[in-house]
Amino acid sequence: MNALTDAPGAAGTERTGSGARAGTAPLSRSGWPQARRVARLAVHGPLPEVEVPLAEALGSTLASPLAALTDLPAFDTSAMDGWAVAGPGPWRTSGRILAGDPAGRREAPDTSDAADRSGERHPGTLADGEAVEIATGARVPAGATGVLRREHGRVDRGLLHPLYDLAPGQDVRPRGQECRRDEPLLPAGTPVTPAVLGLAAACGHDRLAVHRRPTVELLLLGDELLDSGIPADGRVRDALGPLLPPWLTAAGAEVTGVRRVGDDFGLLRDAVRFSAADVVVTTGGTAAGPVDFLHEALAAVGARLLVDGVAVRPGHPMLLAELPGGRHLVGLPGNPLAAVAGTVTLALPLLHALLGRAPDTPRSAVTARDFPGHPADTRLLPVVRTDRGVVPLAFDGPAMLRGLALAEALVVVPPGGVPAGARVELLAAP
Ligand SMILES: Nc1nc2c(c(=O)[nH]1)N[C@H]1C(S)=C(S)[C@@H](COP(=O)(O)OP(=O)(O)OC[C@H]3O[C@@H](n4cnc5c(N)ncnc54)[C@H](O)[C@@H]3O)O[C@H]1N2
Numbered sequence: 001m002n003a004l005t006d007a008p009g010a011a012g013t014e015r016t017g018s019g020a021r022a023g024t025a026p027l028s029r030s031g032w033p034q035a036r037r038v039a040r041l042a043v044h045g046p047l048p049e050v051e052v053p054l055a056e057a058l059g060s061t062l063a064s065p066l067a068a069l070t071d072l073p074a075f076d077t078s079a080m081d082g083w084a085v086a087g088p089g090p091w092r093t094s095g096r097i098l099a100g101d102p103a104g105r106r107e108a109p110d111t112s113d114a115a116d117r118s119g120e121r122h123p124g125t126l127a128d129g130e131a132v133e134i135a136t137g138a139r140v141p142a143g144a145t146g147v148l149r150r151e152h153g154r155v156d157r158g159l160l161h162p163l164y165d166l167a168p169g170q171d172v173r174p175r176g177q178e179c180r181r182d183e184p185l186l187p188a189g190t191p192v193t194p195a196v197l198g199l200a201a202a203c204g205h206d207r208l209a210v211h212r213r214p215t216v217e218l219l220l221l222g223d224e225l226l227d228s229g230i231p232a233d234g235r236v237r238d239a240l241g242p243l244l245p246p247w248l249t250a251a252g253a254e255v256t257g258v259r260r261v262g263d264d265f266g267l268l269r270d271a272v273r274f275s276a277a278d279v280v281v282t283t284g285g286t287a288a289g290p291v292d293f294l295h296e297a298l299a300a301v302g303a304r305l306l307v308d309g310v311a312v313r314p315g316h317p318m319l320l321a322e323l324p325g326g327r328h329l330v331g332l333p334g335n336p337l338a339a340v341a342g343t344v345t346l347a348l349p350l351l352h353a354l355l356g357r358a359p360d361t362p363r364s365a366v367t368a369r370d371f372p373g374h375p376a377d378t379r380l381l382p383v384v385r386t387d388r389g390v391v392p393l394a395f396d397g398p399a400m401l402r403g404l405a406l407a408e409a410l411v412v413v414p415p416g417g418v419p420a421g422a423r424v425e426l427l428a429a430p
């Protein structure tokens, strides 16, 4: 069916009289923005705080602000290979300071007159007219007024001559330039990215206080699914088993299990009932087909539907339920692009709430051409960016992934569509 014309009309209850709905209170389908909001507000708060080593923190969210444990840089640091110099040139050079050398250490003995005279001075202190060879990243000695790059100086008979003027403090990264000890660097709610891990290590952290990552069990429904090989004889390859776990993991979830569940009511009910995951994600079985048992299984385990159908194309049969014990279930439609729409609409906002992640700043772009809309539903379409704005990709049907695989983002097209030049919201593509 054409995603533009198979709408039942304005938002209303779509599935009526299906045996698969017995026992669950009928819900009107939600508008798309409302469904996202419901998913974000479905939990009372983020999961508890835990302290984990840096190597285990990727993808989780800071539970408290990240504060520096040291000044950064922790000492005046040379930004270049060359010489640390004191006062105006030329300079007498002696010794060498490498990255990692402790304070005051200079490889060659300091025999300069100034050092000999300086009873009170630190042994590594440079006096006016002195220079010491220095490596990038090495501690700049006390008394130095700048660093002369190797290519900016010439040594002639033990004297270093500048080829260019040297500004005071040139090529020295002063202690505390980036931050001071105890200074808050990142607020609670920041996602832990590789860059955050690097920053945390740079300023002295071995462990991070984060919210526990939500566990996710993925249940792939459908007897027709094949795990390997070429699809034939009415069977189809499972596209969501490969697609969803890495995406959910990248979003911060800990995917604890991926299981195929046959088209059997009892099997599905028990898989949902006994899952220990914070979030059960199912694929398929959301609609009204003869073996679509999801609603019936949810009723049997005492689930409460929070979202039951969304005014969005593709993906309108998606659902969100609260399970006993404070767990949740996201029901993604079986059509793969519809499942992707369900993931961005329900699964990611729910996971972000459990992770304690601060709301993303919405991303937007301008449309390079008209994006026809559905009369009543939001559309989510794979797009690429061009100089003129975003353009839709072909092969964007609910059962297709060909467009999505080339997509840089999904564009949110409000009901009724938008003309060329309109600003539209973008969602990250998997
Ligand atoms: N009478 C109605 N029929 C359908 C409606 C409706 O409103 N009334 N909605 C249609 C829409 S839209 C969608 S989307 C699908 C949703 O169906 P289900 O969630 O029940 O999913 P299934 O019926 O199990 O599968 C649908 C389709 O997707 C294929 N599939 C399932 N899982 C996978 C997978 N892991 N990888 C690849 N492909 C998968 C499955 O073989 C089917 O072709 O319902 C429409 N029908």
Ligand code: MOO
Pocket: 003, 312, 313, 314, 315, 316, 317, 333, 335, 338, 339, 398, 399
């Ligand atoms: O078009 Mo359905 O809405 O494939 O999800």
